[in-house]
Amino acid sequence: MRQRMTHLAGRPLPKTAKALLMLLVLAGASLWGQSQEEARRQVRQILTRPVTELPLEEKALEKGTWEALAYLAIDSSQHPADTLLREAVGDQYQFGKDTLQVRLVERDGAGYQQFAVPYKRQERTLILPPSQRYQKAQRWQIRYLKAPYLALDMDGLRVFFRRRSPN
Secondary structure, eight states: OHHHHTTSOOOOOSSSTHHHHHHHHHHHHHHHTOOHHHHHHHHHHHHHSOGGGSOBOTTTTTSSOEEEEEEEESSOOSSOGGGSOEEOOOOEEEEOSSEEEEEEEOTTSSOEEEEEEEOEEETTEEEEOOOSSOSSOEEEEEEEEETTEEEEEETTEEEEEEEOOOO
16 A cells, blocks of 8 residues: 555654654543553553454444544564654545545645545455555454544554544
8 A cells, every 4th residue: 555655744753753652642641531651551552452452432433534643554573663653644534334535635735635435344344445546455454443543554554543523
């Protein structure tokens, strides 16, 4: 899915990815009423635990628009996963019953691409058939889904999303 990487920011956060991790931790702490340490533990679980042990709120996927926050390469064995976090541009995904509406933000913020693709869901897997956008079928795994957060494994990338407010 080399095309996918073109719309991600693709740059490390200042100093290290710890700044982004702290952002996620603070957001989690404020939203869930947890301590920072509890939120940090939860983020680390999303990164490292087997997918079958992570939450899956069945109906949360189709409610609202999901905005990309961060991503990491999941095929690298050279670094711990949380050191590979990169900031994502604000791509937006809206999952309908059988159609995915995607809005990809250009890296420079000058515009966006918008398209729709059909998909099917089988438990934790989203299946997108070959299309003009994707030359081969895509199989995205839902790693974590508990509103307002979503983590998808998308062809070598783990992308973290937050549900946008309706405003």
